[in-house]
Amino acid sequence: MSNKIYIKMLSEDALAYIKKNTNTIYKYIVENEDNSWISELGIQNFFVAKKYEIEDFKLLDNPDDKDKSIALKNSIDLYEAINTLPRFILTDEKFWLWLYLDKFYAEVKSMMKIQSVSTIKDHWMFGQGIRRGLFFGVLSRCYFRVELTIDDKRDDKYELTKWIIDNPERFRNLTWRSYSSETHLVRGIVSAEKRAVETLGSEDTSVYPEVAKYVSSIGSVRLLDVISEKDIEDMVYNWMVSEKQGRQ
Amino acid sequence: MQVKRKVFPYPILNSNVNLSNYHTASFKLEYTFFDDEDNNRFVFKDIRYDCDSSLINEKCDNGELAVACIVECSNTIFRVTKILTRQPGTDLVLYKNDLSGRVDISIFAYSKIDTVLSNSVEFEEDYRGIDFEIDQYDILAADDGINFPVYHEEKQDNLAKSIFSINPVEDMKENNYEVHRKLHKIDIDMSKEIHQLYTKIYMSPTFKEAFFSMLLVPALIQALSECKEEFADGSDINDIEDSYVWFKSITLNYKRITGKDLTIEDFKQMSMVQLAQMLLGSPIKQSFESIRSTSYTKGEMADEQ
Numbered sequence: 182m183s184n185k186i187y188i189k190m191l192s193e194d195a196l197a198y199i200k201k202n203t204n205t206i207y208k209y210i211v212e213n214e215d216n217s218w219i220s221e222l223g224i225q226n227f228f229v230a231k232k233y234e235i236e237d238f239k240l241l242d243n244p245d246d247k248d249k250s251i252a253l254k255n256s257i258d259l260y261e262a263i264n265t266l267p268r269f270i271l272t273d274e275k276f277w278l279w280l281y282l283d284k285f286y287a288e289v290k291s292m293m294k295i296q297s298v299s300t301i302k303d304h305w306m307f308g309q310g311i312r313r314g315l316f317f318g319v320l321s322r323c324y325f326r327v328e329l330t331i332d333d334k335r336d337d338k339y340e341l342t343k344w345i346i347d348n349p350e351r352f353r354n355l356t357w358r359s360y361s362s363e364t365h366l367v368r369g370i371v372s373a374e375k376r377a378v379e380t381l382g383s384e385d386t387s388v389y390p391e392v393a394k395y396v397s398s399i400g401s402v403r404l405l406d407v408i409s410e411k412d413i414e415d416m417v418y419n420w421m422v423s424e425k426q427g428r429q
Numbered sequence: 430m431q432v433k434r435k436v437f438p439y440p441i442l443n444s445n446v447n448l449s450n451y452h453t454a455s456f457k458l459e460y461t462f463f464d465d466e467d468n469n470r471f472v473f474k475d476i477r478y479d480c481d482s483s484l485i486n487e488k489c490d491n492g493e494l495a496v497a498c499i500v501e502c503s504n505t506i507f508r509v510t511k512i513l514t515r516q517p518g519t520d521l522v523l524y525k526n527d528l529s530g531r532v533d534i535s536i537f538a539y540s541k542i543d544t545v546l547s548n549s550v551e552f553e554e555d556y557r558g559i560d561f562e563i564d565q566y567d568i569l570a571a572d573d574g575i576n577f578p579v580y581h582e583e584k585q586d587n588l589a590k591s592i593f594s595i596n597p598v599e600d601m602k603e604n605n606y607e608v609h610r611k612l613h614k615i616d617i618d619m620s621k622e623i624h625q626l627y628t629k630i631y632m633s634p635t636f637k638e639a640f641f642s643m644l645l646v647p648a649l650i651q652a653l654s655e656c657k658e659e660f661a662d663g664s665d666i667n668d669i670e671d672s673y674v675w676f677k678s679i680t681l682n683y684k685r686i687t688g689k690d691l692t693i694e695d696f697k698q699m700s701m702v703q704l705a706q707m708l709l710g711s712p713i714k715q716s717f718e719s720i721r722s723t724s725y726t727k728g729e730m731a732d733e734q
Contacts (some may be wrong), residue, residue: 193613197594201618205599223628267526268505269581311504311530325506359430362501362508402437403566404539406430406510407497 184237188266189228189283190275198224199278199306207298216286228279233270238262240288252323253346257339259320260327274307274314277321281305289319316356326352329367341371350386351375354393360405369410370396373417381425388424395420430499430508431535431573439561440552442482442538444572450553454482456570458498458536460521470524475517478536478572484549485538485570486515494569496538502579504530528579538570580674582613588682588708589645592675593617595631597624608648613674615652617644635719638712646712649705653679657701665693682708 191199199206209218219227238258243251263271270276281289282305293304307314315321330341330352337343345352351374355361374392378384399405399416408416432443440450444457457480460473478496480486488494498511500523507527513519513536523532546561546569563569594614599621601607606619619627627644630636656676660669669676683691686707696704706713 194594194596197596197614197616201596201598201616203599223625268507269526269529269579272505272529312506315506359501359503359508362503362506363510401435402568403564404497404499404537404568405566406499406508407495407539408566 185234186237187230188233188235188263188270188276189230189279190270190273191278191282192224192226192229193275195224195227196275196278198222203302203306204298207295207301210290210301211295214287216282219282228283231270233266235262235266240285242288242291244291245294246292249347253339253343256323256327256342256346259324260331263324264328271324272311272315274311277315277318278305280320281318285320293319313357316353325356329361329364330371332368341368341375344375345371348384348386350389354390355396358393358397360396360400363406365410366396366405366408366413369408369413370417372410373414373421376414377418377421377425381422385425388421391424392417392421430501431533432537432568432571433573437568439546439563439567439569440556441568442480442485442570444574450556451482451551452553454480454485454551456480456482456485456536456538457572458534458574469526470522473521473523473534476511476513476519476521477515477517478513478538479515480538480570482551482570484551488540488569489515489538493540493542493544494538495541496536496570498534498536500532500534502528502530502532525579525581529581531576531578533574533576535574536572537568540565540567540569578671582674582677588678589641591678593645593648595619595624595627595644597621606644606648608651610652610655610673612672615648615675617648635723636716638710638716639719641709641712642716646705646709649709650701653701653705657697660693661697666691666696669696679708 238261240255240258241251243255246252266276289305293300295301299308302308303313303317304319307318309317315325326345326349327339327342330345331338332341335341352367352371355367355370361367370392374389396405396413396417399408399413405413432441434448437450441448442451442454442456443449444455446455456478458476459479460476463472463474465472476498480489485494489496496513498513498521499508500511500521501508505528511519511521521534540563543565544563546563548558548560550557592615594611595617597620598618601618601620603620604623606617606623609616609618627640631640656669656673659672666680670680680691683704
């Protein structure tokens with residue numbers, strides 16, 4: 182039986198309050214197992230319901246995000262629940278803060294230890310800008326790991342997603358670059374990395390920042406967007422193999 | 430994506446003549462724009478490139494080169510590519526739900542094969558007499574094109590609610606408030622103690638106009654004055670609306686009150702003190718009357734003579 186819910190977002194006033202009182206919010210989050218403290222802030226309409234509906238869903242508890250199989254399941258469940266929302270909602274700080282401060286408050290607190298106010302600024306809020314906020318966010322990064330690697334051409338369309346969740350270094354360095362907005366480029370690069378690791382029989386994670394730089398250097402005079410997924414995969418694979426041989 | 434001032438190791442035809450390595454040729458994006466509000470989308474009708482370089486056009490016509498239009502919205506991790514020709518008949522459709530903030534539309538001619546860019550009289554002097562090796566996918570012409578902002582704002586009937594955000598700020602101890610123009614709202618920041626007093630009085634019908642007069646009118650005067658100074662030279666009202674989303678509410682309410690559009694000339698000439706009061710319902714008289722009637726009730730004011 183379908184169980185649809187309306188999504189919510191923080192109001193603009195609530196977002197302004199959080200941004201100007203982050204240290205206070207950090208203390209509330211650390212000291213409270215539930216989010217009942219929000220109603221005591223005195224902000225009218227902290228969360229605002231929107232006209233968009235999704236199927237209700239749950240996330241499994243995954244302390245410190247340690248269990249990779251639970252991390253994969255949660256990422257896929259999150260993606261499948263919300264991927265039909267408009268893009269301007271999916272990339273809005275106020276949407277993710279609703280998930281963090283309300284719907285999945287307990288799960289998010291468990292997934293990432295709150296070490297200091299920086300955890301809230303950088304991993305709950307978009308403290309370093311929109312792009313970094315989305316790729317650093319506790320749950321938003323889970324969503325985009327799926328969105329940018331899902332591949333209907335494979336028998337298991339989440340094969341690449343599983344591969345990058347097993348070791349996020351395989352994906353993290355790509356996300357700082359603007360070309361990672363092109364899903365075919367991300368799939369091609371991640372496919373190359375996976376093929377190279379399988380062919381070479383070993384993995385050195387220090388190569389992944391260099392892969393991102395290599396692709397940027399390709400794009401210095403070439404138009405990356407028109408390079409096919411297969412071509413970028415072959416370029417990156419050949420480079421990784423020659424780099425490995427050069428290092429030996 | 431834009432090439433801006435990037436230097437290439439071979440001559441590049443750039444729509445910006447100061448950055449082009451071709452003597453006189455041009456390369457630019459052409460289209461007819463339509464804001465399809467009914468379907469919540471932007472339509473760039475007959476989108477195409479226009480080029481008067483014989484060298485580039487010949488290579489495009491024989492399939493060596495192609496021209497791609499790149500649309501990027503960084504805030505929504507959105508990037509798409511569309512191949513263009515010199516002919517009308519192709520439309521680029523962008524759905525507003527995919528966009529938020531700045532959108533860039535650029536075009537690039539790129540090589541589809543490894544080839545040679547032979548010496549040409551079209552090149553500037555520094556590049557003459559040389560044949561250049563070109564790799565597949567190398568960019569040979571560029572127009573950084575256009576950019577525009579997209580905002581998703583829910584309409585609010587109340588001007589005060591739509592443009593102000595009144596916030597307690599931790600670590601703020603002074604008895605003054607601060608006003609900051611932000612993208613979506615004008616922030617009025619104050620200490621937690623003052624904010625608690627504000628929350629007790631602002632809903633009171635008796636003191637609503639007094640609250641407007643003491644807090645909102647001065648804040649709006651400052652924000653409008655700063656806009657007037659910032660956009661003093663060569664701007665129009667759209668530039669201010671693109672820079673500050675809340676300014677759209679100003680222009681809408683100005684039209685609602687006066688029946689005419691706010692022009693940049695009117696904005697530059699009029700008093701911001703008058704404009705702010707007009708937009709907020711000229712609260713000064715009512716606020717004085719509220720205070721007077723409260724003072725009479727307490728017996729603090731002498732009867733009128």
